[in-house]
Amino acid sequence: MQDLNATAHRILDAAEVLTQTLGFNAFSYKDLQNEVGIKTSSIHYYFPTKHDLASTMTERYTQGFVEQLSSIDAQKSSGLSRLKALSQLFNQVLSEGKLCLCGMLACDIVALPQAVHEQLRHFFSVIEEWVGRAIALGQAQGDIAQSIDIKLSSAHFLAVLEGGMMVARTHQKDHNFEAMMNQSITYLTGSFKEADK
Amino acid sequence: MQDLNATAHRILDAAEVLTQTLGFNAFSYKDLQNEVGIKTSSIHYYFPTKHDLASTMTERYTQGFVEQLSSIDAQKSSGLSRLKALSQLFNQVLSEGKLCLCGMLACDIVALPQAVHEQLRHFFSVIEEWVGRAIALGQAQGDIAQSIDIKLSSAHFLAVLEGGMMVARTHQKDHNFEAMMNQSITYLTGSFKEADK
DNA sequence: GTCTATAGGCAGATAGAC
DNA sequence: GTCTATCTGCCTATAGAC
Numbered sequence: 001m002q003d004l005n006a007t008a009h010r011i012l013d014a015a016e017v018l019t020q021t022l023g024f025n026a027f028s029y030k031d032l033q034n035e036v037g038i039k040t041s042s043i044h045y046y047f048p049t050k051h052d053l054a055s056t057m058t059e060r061y062t063q064g065f066v067e068q069l070s071s072i073d074a075q076k077s078s079g080l081s082r083l084k085a086l087s088q089l090f091n092q093v094l095s096e097g098k099l100c101l102c103g104m105l106a107c108d109i110v111a112l113p114q115a116v117h118e119q120l121r122h123f124f125s126v127i128e129e130w131v132g133r134a135i136a137l138g139q140a141q142g143d144i145a146q147s148i149d150i151k152l153s154s155a156h157f158l159a160v161l162e163g164g165m166m167v168a169r170t171h172q173k174d175h176n177f178e179a180m181m182n183q184s185i186t187y188l189t190g191s192f193k194e195a196d197k
Numbered sequence: 198m199q200d201l202n203a204t205a206h207r208i209l210d211a212a213e214v215l216t217q218t219l220g221f222n223a224f225s226y227k228d229l230q231n232e233v234g235i236k237t238s239s240i241h242y243y244f245p246t247k248h249d250l251a252s253t254m255t256e257r258y259t260q261g262f263v264e265q266l267s268s269i270d271a272q273k274s275s276g277l278s279r280l281k282a283l284s285q286l287f288n289q290v291l292s293e294g295k296l297c298l299c300g301m302l303a304c305d306i307v308a309l310p311q312a313v314h315e316q317l318r319h320f321f322s323v324i325e326e327w328v329g330r331a332i333a334l335g336q337a338q339g340d341i342a343q344s345i346d347i348k349l350s351s352a353h354f355l356a357v358l359e360g361g362m363m364v365a366r367t368h369q370k371d372h373n374f375e376a377m378m379n380q381s382i383t384y385l386t387g388s389f390k391e392a393d394k
Numbered sequence: 395g396t397c398t399a400t401a402g403g404c405a406g407a408t409a410g411a412c
Numbered sequence: 413g414t415c416t417a418t419c420t421g422c423c424t425a426t427a428g429a430c
Contacts, residue, residue, distance in 0.1 A: 007395080025222035026308040028423060042396050044425060099304065103360075106367045107296065107304045111223040120367050149380070155364070155373060156380045160353060163300075163360020167352070170303045170317050176352060183346070183353045187384040204413080225405060239414050241407060397430075405422070412415075 001059055008046045010036050012057050020098035024054060024108050051113045054105065058119040061101045062126065069130050079138025080185065083131065087161070087181035094165050094177055103162045127161075128154045135188065145190035153188065160184050198256055205243045205253075207233050212254050217295035221251060221305050248310045251302065255316040258298045259323065266327050276335025277382065280328065284358070284378035291362050291374055300359045324358075325351045332385065342387035350385065357381050 004012070014035035018027040029040040029050070036043070047053040072085045093100065102123040109117055131154035138144030160180055168177035201209070211232035215224040226237040226247070233240070244250040269282045290297065299320040306314055328351035335341030357377055365374035 005395095022308050023220070023222060023305045025220060026305060029425090030422075038395090039397065040424085041398080041426080045395065048425080050424070097307075103363060104304055106363050107301055108220045108223060109367060110294075111219050117367070121369075124364055124367060152376055152380045156357065156361075156377045159360035159364055159377050160356045161360065162363055163356035163358065164353075166300060166303050166359055167321055167356055170306060170314070170321060172318075179349055180353050180356050183349045202413095226407090227404075235413090236415060237406085238408080238416080242413065245407080247406070395430105397428100399427085399429100401424105401426075403423080403425105406420095408419075409417085410415100411417100412413105 001056075001063065004056075004060075007036075007038065008056075011043055011046055011053075012060055015053055015057050016061065016101055017098065019057065019104050020093070020101050023104055025111065051116070054112060054116050055119065058102065058105060058116055058123070062119065062123045065123070066126060069126075078141055078143060079134040079136070080141075080143040080189070082134040082137070083157070083185060083188070084181075086127075086131070086134075087178070087185075090161050090165060091174070091177055091181070094168060095174055097169070099165050099169060100162060103165065106162075124158060127158050131157045138188070144188045147190075148188060157184055157188075198253075198260060201253075201257075204233075204235070208240055208243055208250075209254050209257055212250055213258065213298055214295065216254070216301050217290070217298050220301055222308065248313070251309060251313050252316065255299065255302060255313055255320070259316065259320045262320070263323060266323075275338055275340060276331040276333070277338075277340040277386070279331040279334070280354070280382060280385070281378075283324075283328070283331075284375070284382075287358050287362060288371070288374055288378070291365060292371055294366070296362050296366060297359060300362065303359075321355060324355050328354045335385070341385050344387075345385060354381055354385075 011032060014032050015027075018031060018035075029043050032043050033040045047056065068089060069086070072082050072089075076082045076085055090100065102120050105112060105116065106120050106124075109120060132150045135144055135148060135150050135153055135157075139146055139148065160183075164177045164180040168174060168180070208229060211229050212224075215228060215232075226240050229240050230237045244253065265286060266283070269279050269286075273279045273282055287297065299317050302309060302313065303317050303321075306317060329347045332341055332345060332347050332350055332354075336343055336345065357380075361374045361377040365371060365377070
């Protein structure tokens with residue numbers, strides 16, 4: 001990963017955007033040529049096959065994501081605010097008309113090599129575990145209901161992130177995504193139940 | 198739609214399975230030829246362009262789905278049991294290694310014609326509204342918390358259905374999907390909060 | 395590293411015989 | 413309706429010059 005030069009990174013930048021908007025099977029090396037400005041044969045020099053491209057792209061994306069999660073941890077001290085910051089990260093992507101890179105690839109997973117399959121599983125696990133830690137922290141701080149099951153709720157939270165982006169983009173209403181994530185937060189805090197008293 | 202003959206339906210059957218497993222851009226008319234047993238040129242007789250195929254496929258899928266929703270309404274009288282039955286419908290699809298047809302197409306939406314875009318929006322709206330009615334019914338019956346916001350929660354429920362399938366298939370653990378939907382149900386009933394008392 | 399040139403195959407799609 | 417035959421173009425990928 002670290003041994004990638006500037007050109008390789010520019011290719012990955014273009015491939016990421018194309019994957020997140022059109023889908024991995026809907027763009028070609030020719031499209032990358034047009035975006036990056038070097039010939040397809042040169043792109044093959046960096047990424048011999050398209051599957052190589054998918055794999056490196058997933059690895060870099062995951063690494064960047066982990067860094068962003070660390071950045072949130074450094075900036076936000078409460079579990080709840082960390083979860084909100086994560087939602088904001090996804091919302092940022094959506095506002096650019098894109099979906100999660102790994103979500104897009106996960107849809108095409110049957111047509112992708114086993115190596116990518118495992119990378120995607122890893123990406124989802126990383127998020128679920130981070131969300132799980134944020135929930136546990138929120139519980140310790142008293143912001144999140146004690147009765148929340150951490151494993152179930154973190155998997156659930158990720159599902160809303162991924163599915164919510166997809167549906168919101170189709171509806172062409174970004175605010176729907178924010179509303180959905182607020183709903184997830186509300187469920188975690190249990191605050192909606194207060195009104196029933 | 199009703200003017201489709203048996204061959205057209207067999208083509209759509211094959212196209213649906215391929216879309217739900219591989220993705221719309223990952224199969225070709227040649228693949229359909231192998232599945233259905235007639236030449237690609239004959240398939241073009243029924244569906245001149247691949248976009249026509251996508252459109253008719255989406256229409257038929259939506260129609261079939263609406264019928265399944267009506268069937269649930271006829272069999273289940275409680276709002277909560279209807280939501281569980283809907284989850285079971287999605288779980289059935291997932292157990293065959295497939296994702297929701299419209300979810301798959303929604304990921305590829307930028308590369309699809311406007312007509313399909315609107316059909317997908319319609320499909321999601323149909324589900325959200327049906328879920329909304331089930332939630333309202335559940336509230337009237339006392340199974341679902343009064344404080345639940347119907348519009349927000351139905352959109353949220355759909356997001357979990359779609360995102361949950363995708364993540365669960367990647368993790369290759371179908372039971373994760375069931376667990377996620379149980380979590381959604383738990384949130385709606387507010388029952389998890391009871392333990393906090 | 396980037397290029398030109400090209401291979402070999404497959405994509406979506408059409409024409410016209412039966 | 414289904415076929416054979418074919419078009420045109422694009423796809424991934426490679427060889428080899430600079």
